[in-house]
Amino acid sequence: MYIHTITSLVAANLTALPALAEKYAWGERNTKIFGRFHRMESASLFExxxxxxxxMRLxxxxxAECDPVLFGRIGYVAWAHSLNCPSPFDLVPVLASDLRTFLGRPELEFFSVSQASCASALVGLKFLNAKLTAAHARQDDVCGLLITGEKCFHETVQYVDQNGYFGEAFCATLLSVNPSPGTLRVGAVHVQQLAAYGTRTRSTDRESENAYDHAFIPTMLETVHTALQYAGRRPQELRTLIPYHISPPTFxxxxxxxxxxxDIIYRRHLYELGHCFCSDAFLNLKSLLAHRDNAIAVHPILAVASGIAGTFAAMVLELNNEDET
Known part of the structure; x- marks a missing residue:
């Protein structure tokens, strides 16, 4: 599967750390942790x-940015979000109707992916890959559109004590089984879960949180190694790590x-956008491709994500060359 186009929507004016501290009333201790330890500066918010x-703005x-031919072939739309409650395609039927009209395909299929929290985007990527592969086997030349991002709806999810805070930024990513020059080839996607923490979104305790903290790094490393193995790559071959915007020292x-x-960790937006739910990987991928120096190798690329309820995900990407089309 190949990534052809990534469009991002970020707030024109970022909200600075002091304004975030006042908005969330998180206290001087967290301000010091975010500012001095994590070096976080701001977040993207659409007030x-x-x-x-x-x-629809996205x-x-x-x-405007997409190849018109590929735009006309979109047959599947998946919206990956972290929270279970907002589901515009289900609760706002007019949005689905508007989107069908906008894309010009009455038979368009919609899906909402939220069960993996902030790792849902990579689950959505795997899901669209399965749908597109099946369509290709039927000789149906369709593309998939992955929408990521949401708003900070509720105070309880607007920041994670001492680890990071949330932002609002959105991405639209066009996927196809057919390559073209300059596309990103998805070499592997691996998702695994710690089922014992599936209740963290509704109930938890200090003992469980401590156990999760101890399991986090070993599980993420296992996820990374498995994804690299599937892609046929060694860690030393990686040229870029795309992080998500929680706890920079973790990476x-x-x-x-x-x-x-x-030094391969891509830090351009790590301190300024906040953790934009499912969008972090795609925001950074778009930025990496837009600002890369052609003299410097940027791939293979590793992108990672984790969800609050114990889902861990990693994908390996490579730039497609013209002779591979």
Whole structure:
């Protein structure tokens, strides 16, 4: 499977750390942790725009950036989000109707993926890969559209004590089984779960949290190694690690444990956007491709994600060359 286009929607004016501290009333201790230890600076927030409006705004921009031929072939749309409650395709039928009209395909199929929390985007990627592979076997030349991101709906999910805070940024990613020059080839996607923590979104205790913290790094490293194995790559071959925007020091530990250099961690947005739910990987991928120096190798690329309820995911990507089309 190949990634052809990534369109991102980020707030034009980022909300600075002091304003976030006042908004969330998280106290001086957390401000020091976020500012001095994590070096976090700001977050992307859309204070006044509603979620359905933001999705349509994203898609208008996506249409302008997408190959018109591929745009006309979109047959599947998956929206990956972290929270279980917001589901515009189910609860706002007019959005589904508007999207069918916008894409010009009345037979369009919609899916919402949320069961893996902030790792849901990579689960959605695997799901769309299965749908597109099956369509290709039927000689149905269709593309998939993965929408990621949501709003900070509720105070209890707006920041994670001492580890990070949430932002609002959205991505629309076009997927196909057919390559073209400059696309990203998805070499492997691996997802695994710690089922014992499936209740963390509704109930937890200190003993469980401590156990989760101890299991986190070993499980993420296992997920990374398995994804690399599926892709036929060694850790030393990686040229870029795409993090998600929670606890930046965590990725130094992942690098050390997995056996690749810390300097391949892509940090351009790590401190300024906040953790944008399922969008982090795609926001960073778009930025990496837009700002890369052609003289410097950027792939193979490893992107990782984890969900609060114990889902861990990793994918390996490589840039497609013209002679591979």
């Amino acid at each position: 006044r725009e509603a979620l359905p409006d933001l999705i 898609l208008q921009q996506f249409k 130094d530990r992942i690098a050390d444990g997995a056996g690749f250099a810390r």
